[in-house]
Amino acid sequence: MHKGLIVQKFGGSSVADVKRIQNVAKRVVSYKKKGYDLVVVVSALGDTTDELVELAGKINPEPSEREMDMLLSTGEQISVALLAMAIHKLGQEAISFTGAQVGIITDSSHTRARIIKINADKIKEELSKGKIVIVAGFQGVTLTHDITTLGRGGSDLTAVALAKELLACECEIYTDVEGIYTADPRIERKARKINAITYDEMLEMASLGAQVMQARSVEVAKKFNVPIHVRSSFSNNQGTLIIKEVKRMEDVVVSGITLDKTEAKITICNVPDRPGVAAKIFGELSGAGISVDMIVQNVSHLRQTDISFTVKKAEFSKAIKLAKRVASGIGAGDVLEDVDIARVSVVGVGMKSHPGVAAGMFDTLAKHKINIEMISTSDISISCIIKRKFAKTAVRALHEKFGLSK
């Protein structure tokens, strides 16, 4: 009867209200009855984390990161307790734990802590007593007992890390959509669910705006080869498998189109073209904890050049202030800002062996009279920064162009 261990993670929308929590409990119990050992990771109910972030902002617009972790980690503590109660109601044994209680040890970079190690003894002990173990997602604790969180969407990481540590046979990520799609189905009605996708493609898609899984968690899954199944908590349908290699009948060049509207663009004009200037600009930004994404430097005319880069909107006001200061310090010109941008990307491992994807992408955007403001590439993706108002048109056009609607 003993079938091995499954880690199941339920996102906020899967536990948004009483009925949904009861549904999750039913699903978990049905797996238990099939003979699986279960470790269940839960996110905070619905939009709790966003609400807590907002609340903190009203108290102090620049809250301490340590206190932020203290606050945000409460969301998951609520869900695990409620889920345990719901499972008890169904007559099964279950026990809930915080990240600290099950020994998820992290470094001390608050709000984006990294997991150092997991002491899974406590979980194993409870599993051996036949209990369903429920663990609060998104949180850990430092060696000096400070509560930390693992970055937004971090419950995925908790689940993947536990699956690795406990040698689970599968890590199921339950969400409110049926899996990973070729494009956001809310934008492109013809988007299709992908049956299987590689870690690399998923990582690229997650980093480029597909919101279903936290990018960091995919990185860890890839590193330790943890098989993931992303699926809906509202149906029993097969979702998307995320695995090392996907054997496809026919060549797939592009696997999906992603859209990211969370960035803004800053341009520093007339930057003196001499060694050390870029180091100065980006050194200052990184020193302030601002991560820069796409960077473009133009060719220089008359020993001056323009440098454009994108940052997360959340860090935009900090970044623009700093850019203005650095610009005047190095004798550069105006600093321009554009918050109405979007990044549209095409992703696919098949690109490595098929030339012409970039040309196809640019051509498609041109046909729709969409101007490309910045371009960046990796070996399995091409991204363009465009005006935000063209975002949907671009996604639909590229979805069609690369034959993803079929």
Ligand code: ASP
């Ligand atoms: N509740 C946290 C968040 O919203 C963690 C998660 O949902 O995975 O970011």
Ligand code: MG
């Ligand atoms: Mg969440």
